[in-house]
Amino acid sequence: MNKQKRIEILTRLRANNPNPTTELEYNSTFELLIAVLLSAQATDVGVNKATRKLFPVANTPQAMLDLGVDGVKHYIKTIGLFNSKAENVIKTCQILVDQYGGEVPEDRAALESLPGVGRKTANVVLNTAFGWPTIAVDTHIFRVSNRTKLAVGKNVDKVEEKLLKVVPAEFKVDVHHWLILHGRYTCVARKPRCGSCIIEDLCEYKDKTEIEEA
Known part of the structure; x- marks a missing residue:
């Protein structure tokens, strides 16, 4: 895909959603970190249902520690x-209290060292909470990037590397959100809804669906 086409795709996605953000519900950087940690192999909808009850009870590392593993599991x-997620939450909160004064560090290495927090989670926190131009590649973004040919790669790390290289600076902070939402609602896994896609004419996917999925 050439540079001009990439820019047009990103321009359209921005025009359609000028201020994108995560669909995870949170009111602090700590709540975001926990929500993203819980979202691995789970839906945002499912995580939100749980955290709507969890966060009013424990919205700080110390409060979460006071709940304990069994309390978090509940x-x-x-x-x-x-x-395993409950155990990682408690271990992470203990580190935040012991090493970072109960605050979430704005540091990639520190974030990735937390139990249950990998590169993708760190990218989401750095991007959404701190405004870093990071790109967290999940299954949706991997699919959309390869399908459209926006950024082709054999694994999530390769796609992230390619996106960071080809996405202009003005789009970098928001591109993660645009692509994940596009993959979640339009360029879905089983049968992409090409009929309702705002970038269909720019997409280089060979097996486009002729009509929108009902």
């Missing part, structure tokens, strides 16, 4: 892998 038991 609130997140509807989320996949809740046992």
Whole structure:
């Protein structure tokens, strides 16, 4: 895909959604970190249902520690892998209290060292909470990037590397949100809704659907 086409795709996505953000519900950087940690192999909808009950009870690292592993499990038991996630939440909160004064560090290495927090989670926190031009590549973004030919790569790391290279600076802060929402609602996995896609004429996917999926 050439540079001009990429810029037009990003321009249209921006015009359609000038101020995108995550669909995870949060009121602080700490709540965002926990929500993203819980969202691995789970839907944002499912995470939000759990955190709507969890965060009013524990919205700081210390309050979460006071709940304990079993207490956290009680609130997140509807989320996949809740046992290991509860343990990671408590371990992460202990580190935040012991090493960072209960604050979420604005530092990639520090974030990635937290239990249950990998590169993707760190990217989301750095981007959404701190405004860094990071691009967290999940299954949706991987699919959209490869399907459209916006950024082709064999794995999420390669796609992230390519996006960081080809996406102009003016789009970098928001591109993660545009692509994930596009993959979640339009360029869906089973059958892309090409009939309602605002970038269909620019997309280089060979097996476009002729009509929008009902």
